Amino acid sequence: MPMSSQDLLLSWNQECIQIAAELCSVLDREREGLSSFDMEKIINSTVEKSSLMARLRERREALKKLSQVRYGKCLLEVDSELPEPLVIEWRTSYKKWQEVWSELSKKCESNQGLLKHSLKNLDLLLGNLKQLFGNPGLYNQSGKRRDLSSSGKVLEGRY
Numbered sequence: 001m002p003m004s005s006q007d008l009l010l011s012w013n014q015e016c017i018q019i020a021a022e023l024c025s026v027l028d029r030e031r032e033g034l035s036s037f038d039m040e041k042i043i044n045s046t047v048e049k050s051s052l053m054a055r056l057r058e059r060r061e062a063l064k065k066l067s068q069v070r071y072g073k074c075l076l077e078v079d080s081e082l083p084e085p086l087v088i089e090w091r092t093s094y095k096k097w098q099e100v101w102s103e104l105s106k107k108c109e110s111n112q113g114l115l116k117h118s119l120k121n122l123d124l125l126l127g128n129l130k131q132l133f134g135n136p137g138l139y140n141q142s143g144k145r146r147d148l149s150s151s152g153k154v155l156e157g158r159y
Contacts, residue, residue, distance in 0.1 A: 023104055026045050
């Protein structure tokens, strides 16, 4: 027997919640990899993240399309079209989705911040290593590193 659109709506929203929760755990593993510089963890979590995000995007788009086609309303307003026994269940489920999505967003921002900070530290480390190996960086009066890649170099000519 085919599922009713109401059951499908609730089922797909629940699936989105589960996928988002899986993404949160993947982001936790990614953060562990970033903080320990474990490239295997970082690569595995990136692949897993991509797969889960594709699934989540697909399911959310299908859910939005279902609410528009079947009820003519967005997901926030679809509860006005549901029968009374399902309204509370939908509101609870939708609130849970919003909470999980908020948590997922915070974890993404946190990991991005850590990654940005780590890249900055790696750049500083690289600068220090270059200086140790005889390739000192040059800085301007304000203390910022100067780029001497092509301008300002003097070519030595031999005759």
